[in-house]
Amino acid sequence: MAATDLDILASEGMRSLCLGGHVGFDSLPDQLVSKSVSQGFCFNILCVGETGIGKSTLMNTLFNTTFENEEASHYMDGVLLRPRTYDLQESSVDLKLTIVDTVGFGDQINKEESYKPIVDYIDTQFENYLQEELKIRRSLFNYHDTRIHVCLYFIAPTGHSLKSLDLVTMKKLDSKVNIIPIIAKADTISKSELHKFKIKVMSELVSNGVQIYQFPAEDEAIAEINSSMNAHLPFAVVGSSEEVKVGNKMVRARQYPWGVVQVENESHCDFVRLREMLIRVNMEDLREQTHARHYELYRRCKLEEMGFKDTDPDNEPFSLQETYEAKRKEFLGDLQHKEEGMRQMFVNRVKVTEAELKEKERELHDRFELLKRTHQEEKRSVEEKRRDLEEDMNSFNRRKVAAETLQGQAFQGSAQLSIKKDKDKKN
């Protein structure tokens, strides 16, 4: 019964009622604000650009402080991402700021793999958040969100167009993070050249389908300023860690022999616009976009990869739990199957080895027999030979004796004969 009532209401559309007096739920935003302020905010910036292009200096200038960092070397083998987390406070608002630096970007001779470490880092942060979300006991309100909220891409001020490396990297990053392109060291381009350069860069980005972050123009309070700023992209910025006396104030500036470039002078560079857009107006929107668009895209791709679907073959909504159970059973079944297979293999192998061993034993035995027999035969033949030899020796001895006696007789005979001869002669 209740179901049909609800259905009727749904078909009619919800009614808006007028309030008779002041209820007080207009303080909801204030409650939300005080809760978030007590919780603290966190913001993560990724700075992508060549070594020495001014990433660290710009961060120092943006946040009006000096983050500790060493000068990077040009001779790194690959791109390294270096995240550093700082706690800042301004008017009792806490900000946990993480700045991720790309060390060694654009220095190698072969830059085909340069974008990979960056994409991997962004994906890892998304993965960590996803794991936390899928946990059984999770504490998302306490979780230190490390997902990158904005990527500041530093373009070298060549004055002609984007570099090929910039184009390739931005295409890989545009679906994973909010990109804000920046022209670095803009004090080397004159005004007319800058105008042409900006147009060229934007047209190249558009013609190659790179989606950079557009400042939102839905909220009337900030729509006007946002859409006017959109026309100034990419921002041409100058950063400085030194202060110079201009007029009677100390301002952040760069001192040249031909003049002083003031960082916060709107006619010199777009630094003020960048700070306005990045920090003062759209920081919260950047976080929201990261969560609602880029993270959701990542999550969907990842889960689809794992085999989850929103609707099963019968077009009934699947519950995550059922899918999970099914997957788990499948996985365990697989595991068992594999175990069985391995066990079988092991048993077979043992049998085979046993058979081989038996063969070898038999062979050895046969050989032993053979050897014994030959040994016997040898012995017999040796015995025969010995007997023959003895016989020979005996016969030889007999013949020797015989010969000796004969010789003795003969000698005697001859002696007698000679005596006879003598006797004859005498006669």
Added chain:
Amino acid sequence: MDAILQEKLAEKLLCPRARSSRQKDRQYVGFATLPNQVHRKSVKKGFDFTLMVAGESGLGKSTLVNSLFLTDLYKDRKLLNAEERISQTVEITKHTVDIEEKGVKLKLTIVDTPGFGDAVNNNECWKPITDYIDQQFEQYFRDESGLNRKNILDNRVHCCLYFIPPFGHGLRPIDVEFMKALHEKVNIIPLIAKADCLTPNEIKKLKDRVRDEIEKFGIKVYQFPECDSDEDEEFKQLDKELKECTPLAVIGSNTVVEARGQRVRGRVYPWGIVEVENQSHCDFVKLRSMLIRSHMHDLKDVTCDVHYENYRAQCIQDMTSKLTQDNRVDSPLPILPLPTPDAETERLIKMKDEELKRMQEMLEKMQQQIHEKEQ
């Protein structure tokens, strides 16, 4: 009359100086005019110079060349887009112009290397450049060794300006590899490009860094020749300053602007005007005076005497070592016998000697045997 004669005698005796000056007049031969003759002949013949510029695109090479020679060499240039450059190969393009100044004609050839360092994978992207330089050497070698040597065209590259980007902290691996591949083939002059993005402190730091790294990696860049001790002080001072300033930090500009009441070549910024020819703004003037006004001929000499001779010696050695191994290779050039054979041939000779000795001994033995048998 006697008085006049007496006067003349007195002159002769009392003024020996006049006598020696007349002797000097008689001793004056006149070969002190040789420099003038050389000057006249060279003006008539005209000069030629080949300059190569190398470096990534967007560093201001074309602008600098235009500023140096005050002409517009790159009128219709087509620059590639980023996606076309992802897998670009390096090309070699030549622009030749004839310029004249005060009767002296110069045939200037600028060799450009578009595409260097622009692709995503720049492995061995300097190979087309080294091949080009070797080709020019080879062509000159053949011409020089030919029978008719009247009109030899000298296309050898006399100087290579290498542009280092100012955005980094020093030399990058591609800079080091390029210079190491070329330092024994051509005079390299490294330059820091677009120097208007560096404050004077930063320029000094970067120059020191680059100088240290050049020494560390053993790269032989072009060294300015020592001045003779009899040059004037000003020249010596300039020379010393020049040597301490390397690598030169340059800015180029094609446009003339109004600054401090004069019309100068410069770049206009909202915060000031950079003058290209202002020595406190950049080293452009030093580069121009060194490259064109004082050392152009020295660059040509070093190319002819050092780099070309090295190439020639190497070439001949390769050819003769190939000949001793394979007699069927006929050489296109007349080869003189090497004064000292190398180790390979010596070993072969020894082996052959031993074989010969053995054979001789055997022969002797056989002869002896025959002898004995006859007897």
